[in-house]
Amino acid sequence: xxxxxxxxxxxxxxxxxxxxxxxxxxxxxxxxxxxxxxxxxxxxxxxxxxxxxxxxxxxxxxxxxxxxxxxxxxxxxxxxxxxxxxxxxxxxxxxxxxxxxxxxxxxxxxxxxxxxxxxxxxxxxxxxxxxxxxxxxxxxxxxxxxxxxxxxxxxxxxxxxxxxxxxxxxxxxxxxxxxxxxxxxxxxxxxxxxxxxxxxxxxxxxxxxxxxxxx
Ligand code: 3PG
Numbered sequence: 001x002x003x004x005x006x007x008x009x010x011x012x013x014x015x016x017x018x019x020x021x022x023x024x025x026x027x028x029x030x031x032x033x034x035x036x037x038x039x040x041x042x043x044x045x046x047x048x049x050x051x052x053x054x055x056x057x058x059x060x061x062x063x064x065x066x067x068x069x070x071x072x073x074x075x076x077x078x079x080x081x082x083x084x085x086x087x088x089x090x091x092x093x094x095x096x097x098x099x100x101x102x103x104x105x106x107x108x109x110x111x112x113x114x115x116x117x118x119x120x121x122x123x124x125x126x127x128x129x130x131x132x133x134x135x136x137x138x139x140x141x142x143x144x145x146x147x148x149x150x151x152x153x154x155x156x157x158x159x160x161x162x163x164x165x166x167x168x169x170x171x172x173x174x175x176x177x178x179x180x181x182x183x184x185x186x187x188x189x190x191x192x193x194x195x196x197x198x199x200x201x202x203x204x205x206x207x208x209x210x211x212x213x214x215x
Contacts, residue, residue, distance in 0.1 A: 002112050006105075006132035009114035010161075013094060013135045016048045016072055017163060017184035021177050021215035024208070025076060025165060025188045026051045026061075033196055034061035038068045040201040041190065044208025050096050050186060052076035053083055059090040066091030078115070081107035088113050096165075096186070098139050100128060116163055120144040122153060125160055135161045135183060142167025147175050154181045170210060177215050 017023075024041055028034055028051055041049055047070055051062045054077050065073040074094035075087030084107040087095055092113065097104060100117035105128075108115035118139040119125045128136060138150060141164035145152075150162060164176050165186030176185050190207045 003110050004108075004112040004114065006109065006128075007134070009108070010132075010134040012114040013116055013163075014161065014183055016074075016094065017135075017161075019072070020046045020048050020212055021184050022046055022173065022190065022211040023048050023050050023074075023163065023165075023184055023186040024190045024211075025186050026191050027054055027188065027193070028057050028061040028196070029055050030196075031057040031060040031064060033199065034064040035068065036199070036201045037191060037196060037204065038065040038071055038073070040205040041208045042068065042071050044190075044205040045212025046190065046208045048072045048074070048184075050074045050076040051092075053078065053087070059086060062087065062090040062092050066093075074116075078104060078108075080104065084108050084111050084113050084115075096137055098137070100124070105131065122157065125153065125157055129157070129160060134159060135163065137186070138162040138164040140166030141176070141185075146172075147179060150176070150179050150181060154179070170207075170214075173211070173214050 072093050075092035076096040078095045078097045081103050094114040096116045098118040116137045118137040161183045168185050168187040169189045173185050176182050190211050195203050
């Protein structure tokens with residue numbers, strides 16, 4: 001894919017957030033479970049998924065999920081420039097990072113992978129804004145100030161939208177989604193480790209259903 005501007009990335013990512021209020025953050029240990037997991041989440045109403053590059057199976061899991069109909073899969077926990085190329089090669093349609101470095105941003109822009117870079121402060125947000133980014137991951141959302149922090153940022157930085165992630169669950173996701181500067185939220189609660197290990201796909205589908213109904 002050709003190079004991509006941060007503005008164009010923001011349009012792609014805003015479109016993805018409009019498809020579902022919650023982006024499941026997935027840590028997949030066993031590639032064999034990737035396909036049924038993806039099917040459960042998509043049929044539960046969550047068609048946009050993030051597979052974190054934290055397990056040996058992650059890239060193969062992205063490839064397996066990318067082959068499913070009706071799904072858009074991205075790669076999370078992008079930390080280094082090489083992660084961008086690996087994610088793209090596996091079939092990721094977008095990337096997510098807990099923070100941002102110039103080298104990571106350069107790689108995503110050069111390789112044309114829409115990136116959701118992470119911020120936790122106004123200064124970090126302003127640096128990305130200078131570079132043209134308008135949709136940012138707010139991480140770790142709970143420890144970094146939660147909904148109160150996002151409401152406070154909306155005053156001076158009303159042009160920015162956020163996907164908060166980290167410490168969000170069914171009990172507080174609705175409060176985040178009620179904020180005008182929240183495009184969608186991310187979270188691992190829809191695919192708990194124990195349920196994945198138990199291959200409880202019906203249970204995960206029910207969690208996805210409830211999450212999809214949040215907005
Ligand atoms: C992450 O990238 O680990 C996300 O922040 C997931 O956080 P959660 O497990 O609190 O949902």
